[in-house]
Amino acid sequence: MKIKALSWLAASTLGLGVGCHAESLGCLIEPDRVADVGTQVVGVLEQMKVERGDTVSAGQILARLTAQVERASVNVAQTKSAADAEYKQAVASYVLAQRKLDRTRDLVKKDFLSDQALDQADAEARVAEQRVAQAREAQRVALREYQLSAVQLGQRDVRSPFDGVVIERYRTEGERIEREPLVRVARVDPLRVEAIVPAAQFGSILAGQGALVKTDLPNFSALNAKVVLVDRVIDPASNSFRVRMVLPNPDNRIPAGLRCRVDFIVAQPATKDTAPILPTAPVSMPPPVSQKSRPLPATHQSADPLDMSAVKKSVTEAGRTLPGARVFAQNQPANGRSAVKSYLLMRQARLSISTSLAAPGKNKSQSMSSFVVPRMIAMR
CATH class of the missing domain: 2.40.30.170 (Efflux pump adaptor protein, beta barrel domain)
Incomplete structure (x- = not known):
């Protein structure tokens, strides 16, 4: 649910x-x-291992053909592949030939035997080595024959190709099978x-x-x-x-x-009744308030608005206007020390104006006059 x-x-x-x-x-x-499912070879059906309706798994034996000859062939091939007497005899002959070759070399160095005896010993050692290789290859062939006989014996068994159920049986024991299906x-x-x-x-x-x-x-x-x-x-x-x-x-x-x-x-x-309600316009978040433009608390804000005429009047009395960042830029001394002093006093005056405006219970025009005028006169 x-x-x-x-x-x-x-x-x-x-x-x-x-x-x-x-x-x-x-x-x-x-x-x-x-x-x-049928068989790949011709033979007589020896045993049926399933009936209709039986559940089978992949690889399970369903039927088996007679396989006496194939079983005998497997036994013979297995015996040949396991027989290693010929290989061991070849190895022993090779070891003996190598020892004879080593002794012959020593005797030739001491001038007890001729070079002809050395050549004969070397040839016998080579022949013994080839017999070892031949015996090893014979063992490999016997192993392949055993594997072939095992595969031929496995073809006498009929196996299920996948998991399923037997839904039909076509043949019974004793019948000759010539590559036709046995079960379905x-x-x-x-x-x-x-x-x-x-x-x-x-x-x-x-x-x-x-x-x-x-x-x-x-x-x-x-x-x-x-x-x-x-x-x-x-x-x-x-x-x-x-x-x-x-x-x-x-x-x-x-x-x-x-x-x-x-x-x-x-x-x-979706119909009109089941359709989800989606906004017609993207929803946007309000712009973040910067630290500089954040409004002051209500306790620090004055009820009366800032009187700009009073500010201009205070500046005019000092003999200058306040056009922005270029206050006191005119009629200043040319030397660098006086210019730096004027710039520092100008920044201090602007900071004092901001502090005065934020002070509670004080008229903005009075605050402007009390801070700006003395500093501007001092700068002059």
């Missing part, structure tokens, strides 16, 4: 509704895979649902879309399936196309071969 509620909420948020086609379509529930195996988990859809609905059904499958069985009246394949070619004769769905079938509870009706779950546009 919680998952359904979350799904409805997500669809409502996106402005979509969940619904089905108005008319149900006919469909058929089939096994996912069906295979007629069906994979029923998951099941495959095939539906024929009118061409008018092409494009409204997509892979991955959900579907609701309905059957006449009371225990399986409504089943959830998923679309996995939509044909890209429309049949001109019937003016329709095929849709394949996959239907989970744990424990093989749902039987295959049922006729059914399917409703494809589609996304419907």
Whole structure:
């Protein structure tokens, strides 16, 4: 219930509704895979290990042909591959030839034997080495023959290609088999649902879309399936196309071969009543208030507005106007020390004006006159 509620909420948020086609379509529930399992070789059926209705797994032996000859061949090949007497004899001969060659070399150095004896010992050592290689290769061939015989013996067993259920048995013990199928195996988990859809609905059904499958069985009246394949070619004769769905079938509870009706779950546009209310204009946050332009608290603000005429009058009495950052720039001494002093006094005067305006209970024009005029006179 919680998952359904979350799904409805997500669809409502996106402005979509969940619904089905108005008319149900006919469909058929089939096994996912069906295979007629046979043998690769000709022989007599010796044993059938399964019956119709049995559940089998991949690789399980379903039937076995007579294989006395093949078993004997395997035993012989195994014995040959395990026999190493010839190889050991070749190795011993090679070791003896090497020792003889070493002694001959010592005797030749001491002038007890001729060079001809040395050449003969060297040739015998080379021949012994080749016999060792030949014996080793014979062992490898025997091993390959054993593997081949084992494969031929394995072909006498008929195995299941996948997990499923035996739905048909064609042969019985004692019959001669000539590469025809012995049993039929069906994979029923998951099941495959095939539906024929009118061409008018092409494009409204997509892979991955959900579907609701309905059957006449009371225990399986409504089943959830998923679309996995939509044909890209429309049949001109019937003016329709095929849709394949996959239907989970744990424990093989749902039987295959049922006729059914399917409703494809589609996304419907939201109506006026169900559409979410969206803002018509983007919502913007108010601009941040900078530290310099932040208003003073109510206790520090004066009730009367700033009288600019009084400020100008105070500045005029000092003999200068206040045109901005260029106050006192005219008629200043040319030397650098006086200019620096004038600039510092000007900044102090502007700071005093700001402090006076922020002081509570004091007229702004009086505060301006009391701070600006003395400093401007001092600067002059």
